[in-house]
Amino acid sequence: MSKKAVILLSGGLDSLTTFAIARDKGFECLALSFDYGQRHAIELEKAKKIALIHAAEHKIIRIDNFGGSALVDNGIAVPKQGISEEIPTTYVPARNTIFLSYALAYAEVLAADDIFIGVNALDYSGYPDCRPEFINAYEEMANLATKRGVEGKKLTIHTPLINLTKAEIIKAGLALDVDYALSTSCYDPIQEKACGACDSCRLRLKGFEEAGITDPIEYY
């Protein structure tokens, strides 16, 4: 029987690749997505489809959020002038901390010791909760938080993309037959079409360009 792993599946390019990597490592992946009022809620439809195609168990957790981000507050515009040195307004306070905390609870209930998250800290927007030092501190905390940890079971948070460029991520995914048409990245889509100008679109397009591959999704 394969080992169970909880995977955070947003429906984006990174989480789709991470899902493929976890499956390739032989894990039975149980996917978690979050409905936190994000303006790009289309990603949840993508996540559902990805899980369905791969016959993976999938839960969507509804999260009350407190605002404070362009991704959840229509009064704050999504920046489209290019990636800056500063942490952008698309930053969502404590997002990955909350996501990982649900994953930790779910893993314990499943008696699983592995969580996969597709964070990366190279071609990214500078979000603090995507950095290796955050993930390491989270893992250390998580192992003190649970009954399973007290019993000596070691929880591992896998971040297979953390040191990859976007082009490397795409190449890794294609080597595992990932269909990137199943993913979305845009923070400000119109129906299924991406804007091509937000940070997330820019990073995605740059990645495909550097990988020498055509992005299969549509842009408006």
Place this chain on the structure above:
Amino acid sequence: MSKKAVILLSGGLDSLTTFAIARDKGFECLALSFDYGQRHAIELEKAKKIALIHAAEHKIIRIDNFGGSALVDNGIAVPKQGISEEIPTTYVPARNTIFLSYALAYAEVLAADDIFIGVNALDYSGYPDCRPEFINAYEEMANLATKRGVEGKKLTIHTPLINLTKAEIIKAGLALDVDYALSTSCYDPIQEKACGACDSCRLRLKGFEEAGITDPIEYY
């Protein structure tokens, strides 16, 4: 203007005392409670009343839970034979991790750097997420998780009860005019009446007895 603090307010004896201590320290307290399907949902009514009486802002967050605890699964009985050496079935996987993660997000949105939680590790049920080593690791992680942390603002998780016995907690609260009739502790109440036999009731009753004070709540 007083500094804002987020306080986890369950409606129990410990969180009510913590709330009094935080107010006594001069903080403007913003209270968070969680509706996680707990069988003792009466505590949420207590929390509402406590917040109302003290004119504190109060949010109740609805959390999807994954089961795995006597507190959320009616198929698992609440143990009433006395406190054991083992972590009991009332343990809820990753509960304080999830609660603190919402508090962290809320604190960042409020531009607050202080969170209060009424955990204690003396007269307690051995829950791993009440121990000082967990809280310390959480605080370290939290300071790496947020934009506010990157900007050099230090988040502090205050645990004023962590080294107190239940009797000391009660005495500290009474010195601050806490009305313990406002609180509830029982895991398995019938309406407003407590069972007197679950771990939480036993710890409460022992605390009042050791403090030489009559518990003002009713038992069935």
